[in-house]
Amino acid sequence: MKSLPRLFPAIVAICAIAFLGAALTRSFSAGDRARGVALEDIERLPVSAGGRTKPLDTFARSTLVRLGGRQTFEGGTPETGVGQRPATEWILELWTDPAAASERRVFRIDHPDVKSLLAITDTKRTRFSWKEIEPKLDEVVRQAELSQRVPRKQQDPFQKAVSDLYGKLAEYAEVRSLRTPYVVAPLAAGEEWAPLVSSDPHQQGAQRISDTAAARAFQAILVSYSTGDAAACERAVASYTAELHATLPREMNAGAFEVVFSRLEPFYQSSALYLLAFLLGCVGLLVSPISPDRWRPGLFRAALIVIGIAFVVQTFGIGARIYLQGRPPVTNLYSSAVFIGWACVPLALLGEWFSRVGILTLAASLIGFATLIIAHNLAASGDTMEMMQAVLDSNFWLATHVVVVTVGYSATFLAGFIAIFYVLGGVCTRLLRGEPMKALPKMTYGVICFAALASFVGTVLGGIWADQSWGRFWGWDPKENGAALIVLWNLLILHARWGGLIRDRGVAALAIFGNIVTAWSWFGTNMLGVGLHSYGFMDSAVFALAAFCVVQLALMAVAIVPMARWRSAS
């Protein structure tokens, strides 16, 4: 029993690796079957949507996410088992048995007025089927048309909700009619990606069905799937796949990898591990008065190992996205969140190596976890690997400016979080007595120095990109201004400290305010809906941002408590 604290980190590490191993096994296993057909090969079939070639699995998942916020649907048959079923099964059902598919509850509706518009009395339920909405379709269209006369920014929540629902219904209809995605692959020279069904340009209202080899192969798959001839369906899939491998080898290999990537969900796994590490660290802090030499180091070492494993998984996820997209890691708001967390973790661990106070382990795990949660919430547009607008299409500048400036944002957040730990831990607990009370302000200061450097260099690289692209080094665009605010704020803290205007407590309070500045530059400027840089389109996050700012201000108020009242003060 005595050696348990020493063995504990190893035990935790084995558990974490076993957890990952289980996820890996699931990802590489044969996968689900529907109507007796193995879905795996169908999931890998390439389609083109949003300008990107992707596996059908990704398209089906992202469509379900846009419609209902989930990557799976509730359905299935008694043979396959009823419950959450894979997205590809849903899209196959939509194409081969639309009547059955219309009963799947894939639309998420939250607004009570929209529900009452649809004459839905069950106010608790949030997911609805096409069949439930269909009787009121004309009314939804009319309401959406009324709403669209009002500019998006001036719409009230009902108008936004009904416009959104209309957009979802239109998308559903597009997909159901096989106009989206483009499923007909270019097998012969001179062909391009095309939809199976399109409007006939020569005859008003008529449809035209593509008649290339790929179109016939895809139809054969759907026909045999709908008649329930599993063997014929698998044969059709195999022969089409063989042709695709011959003509589009890169897309097919990347697609197969992407299917595994989607199943593995590396960011989900690492967020779970970061949470575990955070809990281990918290317990470590709590037991430190009782067992400062045995359980405390054991728990912190375990937390550190779990963070290390989570970091490796996250790095794999980022690397996989780089491979799949052929782009540097940060291309949109979603990936910026993933990357900010990823950059903070090693910085925090470096700080931990300097200070050895344990708190930075906690900070690392919390930031890793929180940023992945934020990223998850930013993924509502479905496919997070969308194509880039022409002006942003420059791997060199994405790799330099965007990465460096994102590291600058990360460091500013990290400084703010260390300061929060310092303030809360110092005022409310005795856990920071002694060395940590000196080490944490030093770390905050050091991270701010780094943040000033990275945010300045990153911002300037952005200016140089702008000068190269449209001849304006600095355009006072909101996103540029946001970056300038972060640089100025970091410089303000440094100069105030050098001038002796503030000391440890002051640095901490101002570093916490840095969280507000960074959050505003990261999200707030996008909420203004302004400028070339507004890569993320946000609507509902305003409230979350406001709440975050209020919490930060409250924490700053805590920092103002005189040092004599701090429980950790010696």
Next chain:
Amino acid sequence: MSAASDLLRRLASLRLTVVLFALAMFVILAGTLAQTEEGVWSVVDRYFRSVYVSIPLRLFVPSKIAEIPGVVPFPGGLTLGVAIFVNLLAAHIVRFKLAWNRVGMIVTHAGVLLLLVGEFVTGAFAKEGNMTIAEGQTANYVEDMRASELAVIDASDPKDDLVVVVPGSMLASAGASPVASGLLPFTVRVVEWMPNSQILGPMQASKMQLAKATAGLGTQVAAIEIPAATGVDGASFDVPAAYIELTRDGASLGTYLVTPRLTIPQSVEAGGRRYQLSLRFERGYRPYTVTLVDFRHDRFVGTEVARNFSSLVRLNDAANSVDREVLISMNNPLRYSGETFYQASFAPDDSGTVLQVVRNPGWLLPYISCTMVTIGLLWHFGARLASGVRRRIS
């Protein structure tokens, strides 16, 4: 201690630095929020390149919550920039000491001074305009999208056109008083001036709107005023419009609608001669020509998202014996004769290109200054980090 050195010490104070940073942040925040209701260029002039600015308080509270009246007078970007410049210079004069561990900071701050100078030079001397060319056409002028002019053209001479222009700003401020000049064949009275406008087609406009003009195209289409373009809208700019009445010897020649949105000039007869009349963006003519050979605009399959744009142009400058083809694309501008041509936009239906033409004598300064600041900071913080690591290891 002399009064001068006392003043210098005060100017060099770090407390002042911190205050100036805080003020600068506030102006930047206000100038960003102001872009939700104002165009970016008017914001830049009013907030960032001004001596002082009146900041409306309503910017800081969403209009849905409350509409707060009143303004705060505040030092503008120019004042703050100069103050930071002086503060920094004074600090280095007072505390100057050449030592290895200070070299990083000296280089950094010298870079910052240069950055401030660079932004000042850009604000004072940089010129931006657009060159719009249809495929196969040639242009020899750059349009300033922030200023307009009323052009009256006498094309009776087959060799050269005689052009008289009235600045749009003069029309905008004319009010009821007529604009007259010996060079103009008629007097111009502004009936209505719209800083930003939109055209209503024959089916959209009401009878009353069409009756505002008594001659020319304005009898078939009408213009209505719309709110000024805001920074929020991105690259958009205001397109003015005016209803003007022309008179000669006391007799009216009719009320015309003029706006850059009408691309064909209108014909006016005065004193037995024909003139072409148009309100257009202010033109600056160049001694060379640019011909658009081919414009390409590729989209991602099945979407309207631009994959890239590029313009193949022929540059012709006879005086300097230049006659060559150049491909201008996103992130690959053409630099010629002190100006830089960027691929900015395109005409509807991809029938032509819009190039942004920039002349900025200070364009190189930020590059130098940034290199200095980066090297300085790396030196300074790197040295600190290295000593920290040494301490930690020992």
